Amino acid sequence: MFPLIAENLVVEVKGKRIVGPIGLELSKGDIAVILGPNGSGKTTLLKSLHGITKTKHGAITWSCSKSESMAKQMFVFQSPVMLRRSVFENLTYPLMLRKTPKAEINRLAAEWISKISLKEVMHVSATRLSGGEKQKLALARALITKPEMLFLDEPTASLDGKTTIAIEKLLKNCAENGTTIMMSTHDIGQAKRLAKNILFLNKGKLESTQPAKTFFLEPISHNARRFIAGDIVE
Amino acid sequence: MIKLLKLILITYPLFCANASFSDSVKLAVTTSFNNSGLSDVLLPKIESDIGLNIKLLVVGTGQAMRLGAAGDVDAIIVHSPITEEHFVANGYGSHRREIMYNDYVIIGPRWDPANIRSSESVQQAFKSINRNSATFISRGDDSGTHKMEVKLWDLSNFNPEDFGDWYKSVGSGMGASLNISASIGAYILSDRASWLNFKNKSDLEILFSDDKLLLNQYSFIPINPIRHDHVESKLAEELENWLTSDTAKSLINGYEIGGQALFKFNAKQE
Amino acid sequence: MYDIWEGIIQAFQLVYTLNPDLIEISIRSLKVTLSALAVSSIIALPLAAILAVRRFKFRRIIIALLNALMGLPPVVVGLLVYILLSRSGPFGILDLLYTTTAMVIAQTIIITPLITSIAHQSLRELWSEYHDLLISMNTSHLQRIKTLLWDARRALLTASLAGFGRGIGEVGAIMIVGGNIDHATRVLTTAVALETSKGDFALALALGFVLILIAVALNLGTHWLSKTESEGRW
Numbered sequence: 001m002f003p004l005i006a007e008n009l010v011v012e013v014k015g016k017r018i019v020g021p022i023g024l025e026l027s028k029g030d031i032a033v034i035l036g037p038n039g040s041g042k043t044t045l046l047k048s049l050h051g052i053t054k055t056k057h058g059a060i061t062w063s064c065s066k067s068e069s070m071a072k073q074m075f076v077f078q079s080p081v082m083l084r085r086s087v088f089e090n091l092t093y094p095l096m097l098r099k100t101p102k103a104e105i106n107r108l109a110a111e112w113i114s115k116i117s118l119k120e121v122m123h124v125s126a127t128r129l130s131g132g133e134k135q136k137l138a139l140a141r142a143l144i145t146k147p148e149m150l151f152l153d154e155p156t157a158s159l160d161g162k163t164t165i166a167i168e169k170l171l172k173n174c175a176e177n178g179t180t181i182m183m184s185t186h187d188i189g190q191a192k193r194l195a196k197n198i199l200f201l202n203k204g205k206l207e208s209t210q211p212a213k214t215f216f217l218e219p220i221s222h223n224a225r226r227f228i229a230g231d232i233v234e
Numbered sequence: 235m236i237k238l239l240k241l242i243l244i245t246y247p248l249f250c251a252n253a254s255f256s257d258s259v260k261l262a263v264t265t266s267f268n269n270s271g272l273s274d275v276l277l278p279k280i281e282s283d284i285g286l287n288i289k290l291l292v293v294g295t296g297q298a299m300r301l302g303a304a305g306d307v308d309a310i311i312v313h314s315p316i317t318e319e320h321f322v323a324n325g326y327g328s329h330r331r332e333i334m335y336n337d338y339v340i341i342g343p344r345w346d347p348a349n350i351r352s353s354e355s356v357q358q359a360f361k362s363i364n365r366n367s368a369t370f371i372s373r374g375d376d377s378g379t380h381k382m383e384v385k386l387w388d389l390s391n392f393n394p395e396d397f398g399d400w401y402k403s404v405g406s407g408m409g410a411s412l413n414i415s416a417s418i419g420a421y422i423l424s425d426r427a428s429w430l431n432f433k434n435k436s437d438l439e440i441l442f443s444d445d446k447l448l449l450n451q452y453s454f455i456p457i458n459p460i461r462h463d464h465v466e467s468k469l470a471e472e473l474e475n476w477l478t479s480d481t482a483k484s485l486i487n488g489y490e491i492g493g494q495a496l497f498k499f500n501a502k503q504e
Numbered sequence: 505m506y507d508i509w510e511g512i513i514q515a516f517q518l519v520y521t522l523n524p525d526l527i528e529i530s531i532r533s534l535k536v537t538l539s540a541l542a543v544s545s546i547i548a549l550p551l552a553a554i555l556a557v558r559r560f561k562f563r564r565i566i567i568a569l570l571n572a573l574m575g576l577p578p579v580v581v582g583l584l585v586y587i588l589l590s591r592s593g594p595f596g597i598l599d600l601l602y603t604t605t606a607m608v609i610a611q612t613i614i615i616t617p618l619i620t621s622i623a624h625q626s627l628r629e630l631w632s633e634y635h636d637l638l639i640s641m642n643t644s645h646l647q648r649i650k651t652l653l654w655d656a657r658r659a660l661l662t663a664s665l666a667g668f669g670r671g672i673g674e675v676g677a678i679m680i681v682g683g684n685i686d687h688a689t690r691v692l693t694t695a696v697a698l699e700t701s702k703g704d705f706a707l708a709l710a711l712g713f714v715l716i717l718i719a720v721a722l723n724l725g726t727h728w729l730s731k732t733e734s735e736g737r738w
């Protein structure tokens with residue numbers, strides 16, 4: 001399905017331009033981090049690349065058909081959306097949609113539930129979990145089908161250190177196992193830890209695309225430089 | 235489990251709809267016939283004597299005739315001779331067969347503001363009610379009773395349309411109308427049977443009766459099979475024969491409430 | 505006041521002695537209304553889900569129409585059904601008039617808009633919660649509807665119970681299409697109407713109290729079975 005190519009992408013909400021025009025290319029195996037200040041349009045960009053937000057202009061093309069690509073992508077939202085069901089049922093929901101056989105479902109569930117350390121609460125209603133537990137569950141739910149593409153929107157924004165470490169570990173793991181990742185963050189440290197490539201977004205425009213090392217040593221964008229230095233960029 | 239339960243519940247009434255084992259006849263009768271309690275005596279005997287199950291619909295005279303004209307019932311029992319004759323003349327009913335009669339009475343509050351207790355005729359009573367503008371409840375529903383009431387006003391050259399507020403047309407059945415009279419203490423024309431069986435008499439009493447103008451004739455009309463070929467005309471004939479038999483005669487004449495006989499059998503027996 | 509007290513006493517007597525007439529009409533009342541409820545739910549719940557999830561041209565009109573139909577006087581429905589089922593009418597050949605089936609038909613027409621409206625409200629709220637997630641997971645319309653219906657089942661039960669309440673207390677329509685025939689189509693509400701018209705207020709009230717008792721018992725039983733109020737399950 002790769003590469004993912006976006007050309008002249010423009011997204012408007014209620015007549016106001018949020019993102020664009022943007023052009024980018026995502027290759028297989030990348031860990032692309034969209035870095036930028038709050039309000040820069042990271043969420044909108046991710047959602048439109050994933051296909052759940054409509055674009056005003058521009059084209060988003062995978063190398064396969066749109067419906068094929070939807071089946072191989074997963075999205076983790078900034079605020080995890082839990083179905084009003086148990087942890088187990090949430091975790092295995094995507095498998096249930098794909099009519100996976102029961103034995104296989106149970107096997108995968110057992111494997112993932114221990115990876116996210118939620119075994120004790122497996123049959124508790126997912127809405128009763130803490131924020132960090134929900135986000136771990138959302139991530140596991142996204143990864144249980146071994147998607148080729150994973151989008152994440154500020155996945156550890158409001159989480160504590162312990163949970164953040166756990167989540168970043170899972171992400172590194174799934175990248176090693178072949179999943180391509182594109183995620184947004186405003187946490188510079190997280191970008192440093194995870195990214196292969198960094199896309200700097202400011203006021204809806206992609207100001208630079210650089211390999212991570214280069215970005216932090218010699219950022220092309222002036223605003224990026226200020227952002228890294230800790231200034232408020234607006 | 236839930237699905238099975240739901241399935242049973244949906245289909246069960248469908249099966250029960252026609253689950254009677256004896257032959258059935260749909261008979262529409264007026265509220266005054268039913269409220270007397272006579273049907274509770276006759277129906278079981280009909281079932282045991284000739285194996286006929288009567289599906290009794292108790293409606294107003296107007297509705298009974300409407301149902302008969304539409305062919306939704308097999309026969310009707312009503313008490314409005316002139317309307318009945320039109321009904322038969324128009325081909326809706328095969329013929330009318332007189333079964334029994336009772337009488338109408340004028341009910342009113344104990345204290346009798348129009349003093350009709352001393353009237354010597356029904357016309358005098360009605361004139362007195364009018365003169366005193368005493369509150370009067372009219373059925374107002376084109377029923378047999380209502381038509382009788384209008385006829386009685388007409389005999390004294392009154393037109394109810396011209397009456398003042400004291401005349402209240404309630405558009406209800408006999409029971410409902412009696413309820414209203416009881417609560418506001420008004421005069422009302424009722425058939426004797428409905429009155430005797432009425433359980434909310436409150437301050438009302440029979441204040442005038444026994445004028446031959448107050449005769450109330452009930453007739454049986456089978457629905458014309460030429461108009462509606464699906465009606466159970468054979469069963470209706472069996473019912474008619476039973477209703478005009480000696481068994482019916484003794485049951486009807488013998489039916490009493492509080493020691494009072496209500497109906498007089500007057501069918502011409504062949 | 506005497507009548508009310510008399511009514512309460514008579515109600516207890518009728519129930520305590522298991523009065524056969526009372527049992528007969530009570531069972532018939534339940535049969536008719538529960539059947540109508542079953543049919544209504546099968547129509548109303550999926551319809552409510554479709555209205556919540558799919559955007560199509562006449563959606564708003566249908567929703568407005570449903571809300572308006574809730575105000576339809578039952579006796580008008582009864583008249584319409586009578587005209588349709590009458591021997592002189594289009595469906596007379598089915599010979600359904602004055603049967604419990606006709607009563608079920610009339611009640612179904614009356615309670616379906618109510619159940620649909622209430623269910624739609626809950627499903628709409630749930631859909632706005634699940635919207636992004638389910639679209640992201642590439643669910644089909646049918647999968648979305650199934651997920652919503654299952655997760656909203658408690659609210660849907662409430663909608664159904666509201667429909668039940670409306671049906672069990674209805675008298676105008678079933679009087680016309682059922683005819684209140686003794687031992688055939690007489691139910692609790694039509695019996696109340698009959699006894700009232702005979703002036704026997706105490707008995708009418710007694711029957712009314714039995715009706716209320718049945719409705720309360722059913723509601724309590726349903727909530728107990730679905731463990732609605734058990735610990736932590738609001």
